[in-house]
Amino acid sequence: MTSEWINRQVAARALPVSADAIDRIITGESAPIRQLKRMIAAVAVSDASVVVTGPTGSGKELVAEALHRASGRSGPLVAVNCAAIPAELLESELFGHEKGAFTGADRARTGRIEQAAGGTLFLDEIGDMPLALQAKLLRVLESRRIQRLGSNSDIPVNFRLVTATHRDLSQSIEQGQFRADLFYRINVFTLTVPSLAERTCDIPLILARMISDQMCQNPAADSPHFDVSAIRALCAYPWPGNVRELKNVLHRAFVMLPGRMVTARHVRDNLLGMAMPDLSDQGCDLPEPAPLSGDMPDPAGIQTAFGKLGDIDMRGYIRDIEVAMIEAALDKRVGNVAQAADMLRLRRTTLIEKMKKYGIRRGLDA
Numbered sequence: 001m002t003s004e005w006i007n008r009q010v011a012a013r014a015l016p017v018s019a020d021a022i023d024r025i026i027t028g029e030s031a032p033i034r035q036l037k038r039m040i041a042a043v044a045v046s047d048a049s050v051v052v053t054g055p056t057g058s059g060k061e062l063v064a065e066a067l068h069r070a071s072g073r074s075g076p077l078v079a080v081n082c083a084a085i086p087a088e089l090l091e092s093e094l095f096g097h098e099k100g101a102f103t104g105a106d107r108a109r110t111g112r113i114e115q116a117a118g119g120t121l122f123l124d125e126i127g128d129m130p131l132a133l134q135a136k137l138l139r140v141l142e143s144r145r146i147q148r149l150g151s152n153s154d155i156p157v158n159f160r161l162v163t164a165t166h167r168d169l170s171q172s173i174e175q176g177q178f179r180a181d182l183f184y185r186i187n188v189f190t191l192t193v194p195s196l197a198e199r200t201c202d203i204p205l206i207l208a209r210m211i212s213d214q215m216c217q218n219p220a221a222d223s224p225h226f227d228v229s230a231i232r233a234l235c236a237y238p239w240p241g242n243v244r245e246l247k248n249v250l251h252r253a254f255v256m257l258p259g260r261m262v263t264a265r266h267v268r269d270n271l272l273g274m275a276m277p278d279l280s281d282q283g284c285d286l287p288e289p290a291p292l293s294g295d296m297p298d299p300a301g302i303q304t305a306f307g308k309l310g311d312i313d314m315r316g317y318i319r320d321i322e323v324a325m326i327e328a329a330l331d332k333r334v335g336n337v338a339q340a341a342d343m344l345r346l347r348r349t350t351l352i353e354k355m356k357k358y359g360i361r362r363g364l365d366a
């Protein structure tokens with residue numbers, strides 16, 4: 001069904017009660033976001049499958065969450081990132097297995113599809129699912145039954161499927177990488193999340209929401225304040241990494257400019273340009289930090305700044321830097337945790353441990 005069909009349905013009815021739930025999850029009042037929220041409200045109540053498209057970091061996972069919350073389904077939202085799980089493990093992750101089904105299967109395990117009973121199964125990056133598994137998923141969608149690996153018995157399943165991808169699935173079909181029959185099964189509705197560049201008037205609201213979330217997580221943090229020139233500079237930027245990139249910029253502001261008034265110059269030079277701020281115009285009289293290889297902030301410069309600024313919450317500061325670096329590496333490697341770990345010279349398991357500690361879910365199944 002097309003977005004014209006949805007538009008007609010949306011126009012034909014008042015927003016349902018679930019609009020509140022959607023508003024709480026998706027911040028923004030721009031015309032494309034208001035339209036997206038109305039579409040979510042319209043399709044949430046149906047059981048039909050939804051494909052969420054949109055550029056990376058634009059908020060596709062949030063749309064899946066909003067669809068689930070507004071659907072009123074009593075079961076859980078179970079999210080699986082098909083690109084983050086090695087192909088050979090994805091099948092048992094989704095379908096579960098019986099004890100002894102394969103080497104290392106020392107006990108039975110319920111798969112994600114079963115876990116989503118009565119709720120929503122969100123398959124992120126479905127375009128990356130191996131072809132053999134696509135065939136199995138299609139059978140599940142047609143029969144509404146699954147078999148765990150190593151079992152012959154069918155288990156009935158009841159879930160609403162929401163998928164997302166940053167790939168052009170029609171192109172993947174032409175290239176033989178995605179099954180056309182599965183595409184038609186999963187694509188009853190398409191919801192497209194606009195890029196941040198198409199809705200820059202939402203930036204002040206999103207920023208305020210992110211600051212308040214950050215302060216809830218860490219009430220001791222000293223929030224930066226963005227003046228009008230800073231907001232204008234943020235609105236003029238093209239945001240290739242979309243809302244995720246805005247979140248990273250805010251993290252940088254918390255680390256580099258805590259409690260300070262952020263201006264357009266800070267935005268351009270320090271937050272988007274990634275240079276350490278020159279705080280001399282704010283009475284701190286600090287030397288310019290020497291650039292490091294790779295344009296990373298110079299730790300020696302940070303040390304000097306700390307000396308001048310007095311007491312510093314070192315654990316909080318290091319945590320903020322780790323979060324910003326992990327998110328930057330995940331951005332650079334399009335959510336691929338193994339590659340991000342390589343980039344950060346960490347073992348994959350160490351990176352995953354840190355991501356769990358900091359509540360970074362990108363690239364990990366929920």
Ligand SMILES: Nc1ncnc2c1ncn2[C@@H]1O[C@H](COP(=O)(O)OP(=O)(O)OP(=O)(O)O)[C@@H](O)[C@H]1O
Nearest residue numbers: 026027055056057058059060061062166206243244
């Ligand atoms: N409207 C919004 N308001 C507040 N935060 C948002 C909004 N949209 C996205 N975010 C935040 O931006 C980040 C990226 O969002 P999300 O993971 O949903 O993007 P995505 O499109 O699924 O990304 P990917 O393509 O990499 O899977 C998340 O931290 C999310 O909470």
